[in-house]
Amino acid sequence: MPVKTFLALGGYGGVGKALARLMLKELDCNLIIAGRNLTSAIDFARLLNQEFPGGRVSARYADADNPESLEKAFTGIDMVMVLSTTPFRTKVIGQAALKNNADYLDILLQKDAFRQLEELANKIESQARTFISGAGFHPGLPAVFIQYAAPHFDKYIKANIVMAMNARFETPSSTVEIVREMGAFDAEIFKYGEWRRAKMKDFLKYDFGPPFGPQSCAPLQMDELKPLPEKYGLVETGVYAGGFNKVFNYFVAPYVILIYNIWKEASVKHLCKVMYWAVNKFSPPEMRIIFILLAEGLKDGKLRKIKLYVDTQNPYLFTAGPIVCCIKQYLQGSLKQKGLGLMGNMVDEKKIIQDLIALGIPIVMEYL
Numbered sequence: 315m316p317v318k319t320f321l322a323l324g325g326y327g328g329v330g331k332a333l334a335r336l337m338l339k340e341l342d343c344n345l346i347i348a349g350r351n352l353t354s355a356i357d358f359a360r361l362l363n364q365e366f367p368g369g370r371v372s373a374r375y376a377d378a379d380n381p382e383s384l385e386k387a388f389t390g391i392d393m394v395m396v397l398s399t400t401p402f403r404t405k406v407i408g409q410a411a412l413k414n415n416a417d418y419l420d421i422l423l424q425k426d427a428f429r430q431l432e433e434l435a436n437k438i439e440s441q442a443r444t445f446i447s448g449a450g451f452h453p454g455l456p457a458v459f460i461q462y463a464a465p466h467f468d469k470y471i472k473a474n475i476v477m478a479m480n481a482r483f484e485t486p487s488s489t490v491e492i493v494r495e496m497g498a499f500d501a502e503i504f505k506y507g508e509w510r511r512a513k514m515k516d517f518l519k520y521d522f523g524p525p526f527g528p529q530s531c532a533p534l535q536m537d538e539l540k541p542l543p544e545k546y547g548l549v550e551t552g553v554y555a556g557g558f559n560k561v562f563n564y565f566v567a568p569y570v571i572l573i574y575n576i577w578k579e580a581s582v583k584h585l586c587k588v589m590y591w592a593v594n595k596f597s598p599p600e601m602r603i604i605f606i607l608l609a610e611g612l613k614d615g616k617l618r619k620i621k622l623y624v625d626t627q628n629p630y631l632f633t634a635g636p637i638v639c640c641i642k643q644y645l646q647g648s649l650k651q652k653g654l655g656l657m658g659n660m661v662d663e664k665k666i667i668q669d670l671i672a673l674g675i676p677i678v679m680e681y682l
Contacts, residue, residue: 318645319344321391321416323376323407324398326351326358328484329421329450332630333397334358336638338366340673341645348376348387349398378403384410393444393644395637396420399490405430408445412437417644418445419657421637423453423491425537431654438654444644448538449637449657451605452477456553457538457658458636459607460546462667463620463679467611470546475536476518477605478526478556480597481629486583486590493585496567497574501533503552504543518554522604529556530563538658559596566592603629619682624675632675639669 320337322330325347334345345362347355355373362371376387378398384407388394394411396404396419404420404427411418412434420427428447431438438445448454460473483489501512512533521528531554539551557563566588573581606623626632640661643649649660671677 317342317344318392319346319390320641321346321348321374321376321388321394323378323394323396324349325395326354327397328488328630329633330397331358333395333634333637334362334371335365336631336634336673337641338362338370340638341641343370345371346374346387346391347371348374350375350377350379378407381406381410385413388414388416390414391416393417393419393641396422399487402426404428405433408434408438411445412441412443415441415443417443419449419637419641419644420447421450421454421633422447423495423535425535428537428656435654442652444649444652445654446640446644446649446657446660447655449640450633451603451636452534452553452555453536453538454636454640454657455605456536456607457542457656458661458663458666459605459622460539460542460551460609461663463607463609463622464546466620467609467613467618468615469612470548470609471612472550472608472610473542473546473548474518474551474608475553475606476520476522476531476556476608477554477603478522478529478531479604479629480525480558480600480602482594482597482601483590486586489586489589489593490582493570493574493582493589495535496532496570497578497581497585499532499571501535501552503533503550504539504548505550505552507543507549509540509543512552516552518552520554520556520606520608522556522606525598525600525602526556526604531556532567536658538656541659558593559598561596562589562592600627601629602627603632605632621680621682622677623680624677626675631673635670635673635675636666639666639673642669 352375359373609620
């Protein structure tokens, strides 16, 4: 099989750096670091070639605001990976990929990004391309964890994801998707057999233990969960996230919601700076992510509760790992579906869990 060439748009950012190193370690591939800052792309490509001998890494200029630069940059690649926060340019990037007969992957959270790709669905299908959206751990792993637990029940009833994060943002712009998601607060949850828009009263309280303790977790929008209630007969499912620290929880989060709802996109740059300051200044020095599936159902006529969780101090590995494991399935041709889809629905859940554990990500299942 010919060696595939991947282009990482925004590949010199925090996630991009972790993903690039993991791909070069785990995959036989060529990698192009691309973005509007060509100097940063060249410098990082040079560093990677020193760390991973073989000359597999190069750099190109690509600006999501300039479609011509994208079409030129995507020449001769097999897949473009969107690692920058460019949800409003998703369709443009997808069109440039299709013009170059390239596949596509992004790590974008906002549902508007996927809606843009849906406008290209017919072209994606007619060209037999693979477009994977929402890759990473959130989105990406909620649907994987829920599906992985399904065989442990005769009747699946509830499946909720809760998470708490203590991480650092590399730049204020790294927070842009979270700011927009928080400000819009248009998450949906599935309760009592129907999807409905979440309200403030739907926050889920969970005690994560040290260092996070009890948290009031906000509902998040996760389209990858949409097929699961019908597939498994679930009565309740959703994804809920705790805050970063007390200053963020009690002061910054309400401020972000208030200001965004007044000024919308005009406030995003300011709110990114505020969030960057609050998270990086007031969070404990130890980085950590706790990601948990709380599942309930019946087994042999008795109530069974399962906790499937990750507790890691390596947030970049936990973000990059699922992407690399997804790409492995893409290269092997073992994705559950082709065309356009969300990572959480496209990957084989058993295989990706096995591969994540092999990468050193601690995934544990407990019966409660």
